[in-house]
Amino acid sequence: MFGYYLDLALRSLRRNKALTALMVLAIALGIGACMTTLTVLHVLSGDPIPGRSTQLYYPQLDPRDMDGYRPEDDPPAQVTWIDGMNLLHARRADRQALMTGGAVPIQPAQSAIEPFFEDARYTTADFFPMFDVPMLYGHAWNQADDEGSARVAVISRKLNDKLFQGKDSTGQTLLMNDVAFRIVGVLDSWRVTPHFYDLNNGSYSEDEGVYLPLTTAKDLKLARNGSTDCWGKGSDPDHMDTAPCVWLQLWVQLDTPAKVAAYKTFLVHYSQEQKTLGRFQRPPNVRLDDVMGWLDFNKVVPGDVRLQAWLALGFLLVCLVNTVGLMLAKFLRRSAELGVRRALGASRREVFMQLLVESGVIGLTGGVGGLLLALLGLWLVRKQPSDYAALAHLDLSMLAATFLLAVGATLLAGLLPAWRACQVTPALQLKSN
Amino acid sequence: MDVLPILSTLRRHKITALLVVLEIALTCAIVCNAVFLISQRLERMQMTSGIAEHELVQIQAFGIGKPDDARAHTQEDLAALRQIPGVKSVALVNEVPFTNSSWNSSIKLDPKQKLPTLNATQYFGEDLLSTFGAKLVAGRNFNPDEYLEFRQVQRDETLQKKVTGVIITRALGEKLWPGQSALGKPIYLGDDSVRVIGVVEGLIRPSLFNGDDTAQWSMVFPLRMDTGNASRYVLRTAPKDRERVLAAAAATLRKANPHRIIQDKKTLDDIRGEFFQDDRAMAGLLAGVCIALLVVTALGIVGLGSFWVAQRRRTIGVRRALGATRRNILHYFQTENFLLATIGIALGMVLAYGINLFLMLHYELPRLPAYYFPVGAVVLWLIGQAAVLGPAMRAAAVPPVVATRSV
Known part of the structure; x- marks a missing residue:
């Protein structure tokens, strides 16, 4: 029966080409706009490090003086050098890494490439195992390198391609800011979206090209990129290790809920201890968010992207209302034909199915059109200047969602007209002819 | 033009009429807010700096x-x-x-x-x-x-x-x-x-x-x-x-x-x-959606209008045979559209105000200026009239002789 209904539907749709085109176009536009914006929203609000995100936590403390104190305020978004180092050396978590962003001048050995700046991450060794960073060649540095401020570097695959044409560069020397570093590792392609571990330089910025031990970067006074918040007296750039400034990010890995609770207690105890020592003045004020909690807290998804998704949903709604109206008019106009079918023995249910197949065909065609429009829309998004633009790609789950949305929405839209049309009384329709 | 016969006809097409009203209302609400957002973005891009x-x-x-x-x-x-x-x-x-x-x-x-x-x-x-x-x-x-x-x-x-x-x-x-x-x-x-x-x-x-x-x-x-x-x-x-x-x-x-x-x-x-590139991109996107919305709505009115004209061919013929002029028929469809648009616009204004309240709450947007309402209404009336003109003219062209034919 389905084949017959399909044939009837196609005939009916062909009979009024302009109208069919209008309905398909409306559905396609609505679906296309929706899929484009929802895909962008999906990409931007995704889990940056699936599988690990529930074990990674971001501790916050409040080391500030009483100036401007309000009990309801959140602790600063970063930590001081002293607290960072204390918590790092306490080793109360399964893993811990202290880090900050930076930029280093790279002086390539080849004279053909002019010196250029590369974004860098100055971090302690646990960064690599903790964030599951994939290595292409070599390995990361270890704790001894951290302690000895070793002149070692890990570089990204992209930088390795640029400087060493993709060959294994471990063991080679790289001159950065007039200092010779030994390359110990090369990362495989790696990008976390959002850039959760440091949101100061753009929530969707690309991952860094160079990774150096934090102590090395501090010894060499390498340039920092990021935010520095100071209070009280003195933000002497020569003594950032004692300055009353927060400028570092601390991440810890806590494998079980019990450990999370214990770590939070530890942070409160640490704050109390520092207050007794006179370093802290405020009552203990700590936070311990996991990755998704930290992203939520920072509201990383741009408001505009959410607004666009709402707008597209509204647009789809108008397109659907439009299609329902047109389908209803079309089905009702065929009352006579439907009346004949009913009189010849078709049940109300069969007529209903027949009309539903017709609306399904429109939905399917509209879905295909919507998918093409979504691909076009995402291509347009990628042309945009935003730093997340390059991320706008349709993945398999979104592809399936497009189709379900298109067909589901049109079938839903087809329900009302089909139900209304199959209510016709056969006798009345026959009589009027 | 007597409105009562139009209303009584619309009562026989309740659902379809309701859908047209709904479509106009949604379009009105979204377009009003989108245009307001565009104006906010453009205004932001004009921000004075005080420097040369x-x-x-x-x-x-x-x-x-x-x-x-x-x-x-x-x-x-x-x-x-x-x-x-x-x-x-x-x-x-x-x-x-x-x-x-x-x-x-x-x-x-x-x-x-x-x-x-x-x-x-x-x-x-x-x-x-x-x-x-x-x-x-x-x-x-x-x-x-x-x-x-x-x-x-x-x-x-x-x-x-x-x-x-x-x-x-x-x-x-x-x-x-x-x-x-x-x-x-x-x-x-x-x-x-x-x-x-x-x-x-x-x-x-x-x-x-x-x-x-x-x-x-x-x-x-x-x-x-x-x-x-x-x-x-x-x-x-x-x-x-x-x-x-x-x-x-x-x-x-x-x-x-x-x-x-x-x-x-x-x-x-x-x-x-x-610095303002995101605002420019957003304004462009909003403008695109506004145009698409208005076009879809206008085409929807054209489509429905055509249906109604085709469906009422005989009635129109009878009216013409009974002495109605072409102008009467034309006005009939125009008034019908005007009525639907007016209800839609009224509903749309309430909806626009609601969306504006939501945006004020979540996006720190100011209140929608009052002049948006009359301007929005006039624009939608004009679009509705322009969209219905084609089908209405076709209706007016139905000859009285149709009344004498069965189907």
Whole structure:
């Protein structure tokens, strides 16, 4: 029966080409706009490090003086050098890494490439195992390198391609800011979206090209990129290790809920201890968010992207209302034909199915059109200047969602007209002819 | 035109009529808010800076390796840059408007105050005001002998007390001391106070991270930067010379010291353009959606109108045979559309107001101006009439003889 209904539907749709085109176009536009914006929203609000995100936590403390104190305020978004180092050396978590962003001048050995700046991450060794960073060649540095401020570097695959044409560069020397570093590792392609571990330089910025031990970067006074918040007296750039400034990010890995609770207690105890020592003045004020909690807290998804998704949903709604109206008019106009079918023995249910197949065909065609429009829309998004633009790609789950949305929405839209049309009384329709 | 027969006909097409009304209402609500959002974005892009934007270019220079005698290098750089033909003024500054890097400080009006009064940006750099072209409206500019080395001030707390004055924007003065002259009044940064010696008409702060309301909260201090703590050279020149001056400046800086990286050679117009690029993109997207919505709605009206005309061919024929003129038929469909549009618009206005309330709550948007409602109504009426014109004319063309034929 389905084949017959399909044939009837196609005939009916062909009979009024302009109208069919209008309905398909409306559905396609609505679906296309929706899929484009929802895909962008999906990409931007995704889990940056699936599988690990529930074990990674971001501790916050409040080391500030009483100036401007309000009990309801959140602790600063970063930590001081002293607290960072204390918590790092306490080793109360399964893993811990202290880090900050930076930029280093790279002086390539080849004279053909002019010196250029590369974004860098100055971090302690646990960064690599903790964030599951994939290595292409070599390995990361270890704790001894951290302690000895070793002149070692890990570089990204992209930088390795640029400087060493993709060959294994471990063991080679790289001159950065007039200092010779030994390359110990090369990362495989790696990008976390959002850039959760440091949101100061753009929530969707690309991952860094160079990774150096934090102590090395501090010894060499390498340039920092990021935010520095100071209070009280003195933000002497020569003594950032004692300055009353927060400028570092601390991440810890806590494998079980019990450990999370214990770590939070530890942070409160640490704050109390520092207050007794006179370093802290405020009552203990700590936070311990996991990755998704930290992203939520920072509201990383741009408001505009959410607004666009709402707008597209509204647009789809108008397109659907439009299609329902047109389908209803079309089905009702065929009352006579439907009346004949009913009189010849078709049940109300069969007529209903027949009309539903017709609306399904429109939905399917509209879905295909919507998918093409979504691909076009995402291509347009990628042309945009935003730093997340390059991320706008349709993945398999979104592809399936497009189709379900298109067909589901049109079938839903087809329900009302089909139900209304199959209510016709056969006798009345026959009589009027 | 008698409305009653139209209403009684519409009553027989309740669902279809309701759908048209719903479509017009949704379109009206979305388009009103989208147009409002566009106007907000365009207004933001027009934000005044208070500086001579079309005459400024920026170039960044970063030394490689340990900085030795940054002070002397800076003087060499500045002297060489001033030699470039067409350059009116040069300054090495800590921050530039419409970039995302900014230096800010909380300020108080009384050292005993518990919470800071507000947060304002701090501009440093010799000749900064004359280079930026910010207009002094009260007090005086800094004298050359007032400038202190930022390098020393940063490392020596006692020097911080020696800063002789601060120049602020009119907006900041008005915020701190409403209705009074800011001149001579003290501002506290930490425990040290500094007196306002001058007021400029405007000087926008970079990054606007505290919201657009605080855009003009800027302070300028008589502090001299050097290549060790600042990288942004700003040059002022005639608008037509900007590209040439930028190229010459890059060559000059490279020649003065080849051991450095020179980047971000841009005119301030370009920097401004990039700063507002997301707003521009959003406005474009909203405009696209508005047009698409109106087109879909108009086509929907055309489609439904055509159906109704085809469905009522016989009735129209009968009416024509009974003496109705073509004009009567035409008016019938136009009035019908007008009625549906009016109900839709009325519903749409309520919906538009609701969406606006939601946006005000979640996106800090102001209230929709009242004039949007009549303008929106007229636009939708016109679109409705234009869309129904085709089907209505076709209806008017139905000959009376149709009445005598069965089907």
